Amino acid sequence: MTxxxxxxxxxAPAPHSEGDxxxxxxxxxxxxxGHPDYVQLLTPEGRRVEHPGYSVDLSHDEYRSLYRDMVxxxxxxxxGTALARQGELALWASLAGQEAAQIGSGRALRADDHxxxxxxxxxxxxxxxxxxxxxxxxxxxxxxxxxxxxxxNFHLYTLVIGAQTLHATGYAMGxxxxxxxxxxxxxxGDGATSQGDVAEAFNFASVYNAPVVFxxxxxxxxxxxxxxxxxxxxxxxxxxxxxxxxxxxDGNDVLACLAVTKAALxxxxxxxxxxxxxxxxxxxxxxxxxxxxxxxxTSAEEDEWxxxxxxxxxxxxxxxxxxADQAFCDEVDAEAEELARRVRVGVRQMPDPxxxxxxxxxxxxxxALVEEQRAGFVEYHxxxxxxxxxxxxxxxxxx
Amino acid sequence: MTVTTSSNAAxxxxxxxxxxxxxxxxGAGATAPGTTAPTAPGGDGTAAHPGTAxxxxxxxxxxxxxxxxxxxxxxxxxxxxxxxxxxMREDSRVVLMGEDVGQLGGVFRVTDGLLKEFGPERVxxxxxxxxxxxxxxIGLALRGYRPVVEIQFDGFTYPAxxxxxxQLAKMPSRSHGHVKLPVVxxxxxxxxxxxxxxxxxxxxxxxxxxxxxxxxxxxxxxxAYWMLQQAIRSDDPVIFLEPKRRYWDxxxxxxxxxxxxxxxARVVTTGTDCTLxxxxxxxxxxxxxxxxxxxxxxxxxxxxxxxxxxxxxETVAASVRRTGRLVVVHEANTFVGLGAEIAAAVxxxxxxxxxxxxxxxxxxxxxxxxxxxxxxxxxxxDRVLDAVDRALAF
Numbered sequence: 163m164t165x166x167x168x169x170x171x172x173x174a175p176a177p178h179s180e181g182d183x184x185x186x187x188x189x190x191x192x193x194x195x196g197h198p199d200y201v202q203l204l205t206p207e208g209r210r211v212e213h214p215g216y217s218v219d220l221s222h223d224e225y226r227s228l229y230r231d232m233v234x235x236x237x238x239x240x241x242g243t244a245l246a247r248q249g250e251l252a253l254w255a256s257l258a259g260q261e262a263a264q265i266g267s268g269r270a271l272r273a274d275d276h277x278x279x280x281x282x283x284x285x286x287x288x289x290x291x292x293x294x295x296x297x298x299x300x301x302x303x304x305x306x307x308x309x310x311x312x313x314x315n316f317h318l319y320t321l322v323i324g325a326q327t328l329h330a331t332g333y334a335m336g337x338x339x340x341x342x343x344x345x346x347x348x349x350x351g352d353g354a355t356s357q358g359d360v361a362e363a364f365n366f367a368s369v370y371n372a373p374v375v376f377x378x379x380x381x382x383x384x385x386x387x388x389x390x391x392x393x394x395x396x397x398x399x400x401x402x403x404x405x406x407x408x409x410x411x412d413g414n415d416v417l418a419c420l421a422v423t424k425a426a427l428x429x430x431x432x433x434x435x436x437x438x439x440x441x442x443x444x445x446x447x448x449x450x451x452x453x454x455x456x457x458x459x460t461s462a463e464e465d466e467w468x469x470x471x472x473x474x475x476x477x478x479x480x481x482x483x484x485x486a487d488q489a490f491c492d493e494v495d496a497e498a499e500e501l502a503r504r505v506r507v508g509v510r511q512m513p514d515p516x517x518x519x520x521x522x523x524x525x526x527x528x529x530a531l532v533e534e535q536r537a538g539f540v541e542y543h544x545x546x547x548x549x550x551x552x553x554x555x556x557x558x559x560x561x
Numbered sequence: 562m563t564v565t566t567s568s569n570a571a572x573x574x575x576x577x578x579x580x581x582x583x584x585x586x587x588g589a590g591a592t593a594p595g596t597t598a599p600t601a602p603g604g605d606g607t608a609a610h611p612g613t614a615x616x617x618x619x620x621x622x623x624x625x626x627x628x629x630x631x632x633x634x635x636x637x638x639x640x641x642x643x644x645x646x647x648x649m650r651e652d653s654r655v656v657l658m659g660e661d662v663g664q665l666g667g668v669f670r671v672t673d674g675l676l677k678e679f680g681p682e683r684v685x686x687x688x689x690x691x692x693x694x695x696x697x698x699i700g701l702a703l704r705g706y707r708p709v710v711e712i713q714f715d716g717f718t719y720p721a722x723x724x725x726x727x728q729l730a731k732m733p734s735r736s737h738g739h740v741k742l743p744v745v746x747x748x749x750x751x752x753x754x755x756x757x758x759x760x761x762x763x764x765x766x767x768x769x770x771x772x773x774x775x776x777x778x779x780x781x782x783x784x785a786y787w788m789l790q791q792a793i794r795s796d797d798p799v800i801f802l803e804p805k806r807r808y809w810d811x812x813x814x815x816x817x818x819x820x821x822x823x824x825x826a827r828v829v830t831t832g833t834d835c836t837l838x839x840x841x842x843x844x845x846x847x848x849x850x851x852x853x854x855x856x857x858x859x860x861x862x863x864x865x866x867x868x869x870x871x872x873x874x875e876t877v878a879a880s881v882r883r884t885g886r887l888v889v890v891h892e893a894n895t896f897v898g899l900g901a902e903i904a905a906a907v908x909x910x911x912x913x914x915x916x917x918x919x920x921x922x923x924x925x926x927x928x929x930x931x932x933x934x935x936x937x938x939x940x941x942x943d944r945v946l947d948a949v950d951r952a953l954a955f
Contacts, residue, residue: 306731310739311703318735322727328693329728332700339682340704359724362693369688523738524772526796530824530871532772 188407188429188437189215200410200442203417206470208478216421225485228269228416230494232261232473235285237498238294241505242284242301246451250509251301255282259414259446262472263379265289266419267347267441270427274315274344276337278330281319282379283349290316294501295508302512323384324350324357327376331363334372334430345430346374347423353384355400356392364438368404373430375423376401376438379413381445386458401438413443414472444470517543631817638671638808640782641747643816644789645672645709649679652707655793658685658694659711659747668713669749669808691717695724698744699732707743709793715750715802716759722767729798730773741796745789750778751842751892753806753939755932762929763893765840768800769870769902776869777823778802780844782812784821784867791823802869804842826873828880832862835886835949838877838903840866843890843940850945861949869899877903878910885916886952890940895923917955920948 201216220228235257242254257264260282268289271277277286287297291314299305300319307318320326330348337344354360355378367374378397382389401408407429411422419441426437444467448455455464480486521536635643649655657672657679663686666673676684687694691712698708712718718725725746732740752761768776775797779785785803792799829844830851837847844865851861862880866873881887887907889900900921907919922940930938 305735305737307735308737311736312739317703318732318740320728322723325696325723325728328696328724329700329703331693332697332702333704334700335697336701336704336706339706358690358720359692359696362688362690362696365688365690366693366697523734523736525775526733526738526741526743529772529775530873 188434189409189425200412200440201418201422202412202415203421204412204415204475204479206414206475208475208482210479210483213418213421216418216425218417218421222485225480226490228265228420229473229476229480229486229491230497231265231269231285231288232416232476233494234498234501235261235265235288236473237502238505239284241502242298243447243451245298245506245509246301251298251451252303253450253452254301255450256445256447257282257284259444259467259472260379260381261285262416262476263377263413263419263441263443266416267349267377267423267439270420270423271347272344272427274342275427276315276317276330276333276344276346278317278326278333278346278348279319280323280326280349280351280354281321282351283319286349287316290314292316294505295512298505298509299512302509304512304515324354324359324363326350327354327360327363328366330374331367331370331372331436334367334374334436335370337373338371343431344373345427346372347377347427348374349377349379351384352378352380352382352389352392352397353387354378355397356384364400364404364406364436367436368406371433371435373433374436375426375430376436377423378438378440379443380440381413381443383445383449383455383459385449385453386455388458396440398438398440401436404436406436406438408438408440410440410442413441414470414475416472416476443472629816632813632815634811635782635814636808637782637785637803637810637812638669639673640786640812640814641671641789641803642673642675643814644786645675646678647816648709648790648793649675649683652793653683654705655707655709656683656685656701657709657711658687658698658701660687660689660694660713662686662711667711669805671747671749671803671808672711691719691721692724695721695729695744695746699724699728699742702742702744703740707745707793709745709747712746712748714760715748715762715764718746718748718762718764725768725774725800726771730771733797734773742798743793743796745792745799745801747789747801747803749805749808750802751804751806752929752935753842753892755935757932758929761935763891763924764800765802765869765891766893766898769872769899774798774800774870775824776800776802777867778804778841778869779867780804780807780839780841780865782810782814783818784865786814786816787818787820788823788867790820795823802841806842807845810845824868824871824873826864826866826868826876828862828876829865830861830863832860833884834860835888835952836862836864836877836880836884837888837890837945837949838864838866838880839890840869840899841892843892846940846942846945847890850942850949853942854946854949859949859953872899872902872906874903874906874910878907881907881911882914885914886949886955887915887919888922888945888948888952889919890922890945890948891924892939893924894926895921896926898923917952920952922948 201213203213204210239257243256245251246254264283264285268286279286284297296309299308311317327348327350330346334346380397398408398410409422411418422439426439429437518536521532524532661668662672663676663684694710698710701708729742729744733742751763765776768774777788777792777799779788789801792801830848839847847863851863854861862884864877864880889903891899900923904919922944924938
């Protein structure tokens with residue numbers, strides 16, 4: 163049975179020896195001399211600092227495009243909030259404040275990497291080349307998803323907290339089986355770390371040495387519950403208990419998020435297994451447009467975080483470093499306004515689905531009951547003298 | 562006794578009722594746990610039974626080395642093993658995952674020998690986490706694999722409930738059909754083996770209630786073999802409920818027979834006085850009941866649903882139009898169970914054919930009881946025949 167005992171083991175490399183549970187080949191979390199709490203390459207004041215473990219070396223155009231990505235994302239996100247307030251959307255989950263975490267990590271990805279988002283990753287979707295309008299269908303109520311995850315390697319939004327971390331891990335296990343060198347990123351928030359699925363995903367990823375980067379945006383709140391309600395230990399430290407590296411990064415620093423995610427992806431791609439990245443950031447708006455943050459946090463706290471705004475600090479640095487000028491910033495603002503207009507018009511013109519669409523795709527290979535009910539539905543609505551099935555189902559005109 | 566079938570497949574499962582039927586009445590508890598208890602020694606009821614059933618006769622690896630005859634007498638567990646082996650040989654994307662499915666061969670030995678033939682990349686012993694198993698199976702399916710998951714026991718399925726009903730069932734429609742999830746969840750289900758708590762649950766109503774899932778349960782060897790083949794080939798998620806109390810039943814299996822369809826009910830025995838509808842472990846009981854009733858001059862028709870979702874109501878309704886009476890038999894508690902659905906559906910379709918209200922025989926509205934009481938909880942020959950008496954009294 164010696165053969166079998168070897169064969170029965172997962173494909174992960176031999177477990178690390180005791181006392182060396184976390185691989186040492188990943189840049190360490192606490193840099194000597196840098197920011198004491200997390201990896202940072204750009205201070206809130208917009209001053210570039212160095213880090214011994216992480217660096218970025220981009221072209222001027224690339225530096226400018228990070229700014230453009232953040233501004234445009236913030237703008238169409240703000241449009242989402244406005245549309246929800248106007249009753250055009252059931253609700254909107256705003257990413258305001260988290261642009262650096264999402265654009266930084268999103269721009270670190272290769273085309274063949276695969277993203278498993280939660281429901282707030284509008285900036286990551288933007289980086290994947292998703293049409294922002296496609297994100298609004300869910301909140302408009304015309305679909306529960308709708309896009310083809312294979313088209314942009316961007317999975318459907320997931321509303322059950324943390325469930326997607328397991329899908330990401332399973333997908334990454336498949337990537338490893340295929341011998342491919344791409345990586346998978348699972349996005350989730352601080353609240354999700356309390357979910358069993360996330361713990362199970364960490365463990366599966368570690369046991370199977372799956373090439374998955376767990377990117378946690380610690381935005382400090384799960385609806386109204388502060389981070390203190392979720393954990394007694396810093397989140398990035400959770401990784402060590404599962405035997406893979408965890409790193410904490412300034413989530414409002416787009417350059418640091420880019421550098422750390424790149425390194426994590428490389429680690430995963432090269433067979434190093436999973437990495438947990440904790441991006442420390444702040445959700446500046448409500449959880450969704452249905453809640454009221456003034457009930458659970460102070461304006462002083464919000465002001466403090468406003469001073470750490472990811473876009474402001476990056477603009478300051480771009481201008482100071484001579485990488486951009488005011489004209490460029492004005493150009494981006496104009497482009498953002500145009501995008502917002504396109505979203506506004508697009509959402510309002512979004513057609514309701516055909517009523518019979520609810521019977522579509524319930525099963526890949528059909529189901530007798532669904533087909534029977536579809537036929538009954540059509541027949542019933544066809545019975546109305548002056549109504550097609552579509553209008554009889556009470557949709558279509560106006561809201 | 563006449564046997565009709567809608568397929569050309571061999572019906573080895575039908576051979577068995579004749580035996581118990583002859584001695585059925587004296588041994589009123591023919592299918593009651595009492596008779597199966599000897600093969601289910603005390604303890605945790607997991608590894609013990611299969612060892613006696615499959616350990617000696619089926620040495621791993623022999624099938625792979627020498628061509629097996631097309632028709633063999635096998636246990637149901639071994640039959641499912643053969644089905645998995647065939648599916649894995651035919652499609653390299655098929656992977657098995659679950660707790661103890663590798664070196665141990667599963668607690669019921671259903672995956673015995675598969676690790677040896679296919680290696681750990683395709684037969685994956687997983688961490689002990691049901692949500693994790695189903696969730697990562699979804700991820701593997703998204704990557705193009707066809708995972709066949711073994712949930713060790715029915716009662717351990719609940720920790721994976723969200724992954725099954727909210728993720729597995731809904732992702733295809735949420736993606737407007739762009740995502741296909743060809744995942745099969747094999748679950749040894751239901752009771753009658755004298756086991757401890759959480760080892761005897763009937764889950765079918767939970768999953769049949771969930772749009773997006775197909776829920777199958779074979780009652781005989783040919784169905785188990787072929788329905789599983791179809792389930793693994795299907796692009797839909799399938800809950801495959803294996804009647805664990807039948808794992809050690811032996812019957813002939815012809816692996817060269819014409820495959821039977823994955824869904825659709827089947828009239829197993831024709832009769833004229835009353836229809837019995839069952840699925841999974843209760844089909845055998847109903848056949849025994851029909852045989853026992855025949856001795857009293859009553860002619861019962863038995864319908865095996867085979868597929869709980871989709872449900873072939875028409876075959877049931879056609880039977881009721883012939884017999885005028887219907888008794889639904891299942892292990893699950895009857896309240897909001899499948900029997901209620903069948904009663905409603907049949908009443909809608911053949912109200913004027915019914916000579917009596919549709920009656921149900923099933924579990925009570927209690928947690929599945931301790932093993933020493935399961936004989937009282939589970940449908941048995943007496944309870945089925947009593948329901949038939951009540952139906953005929955109208």
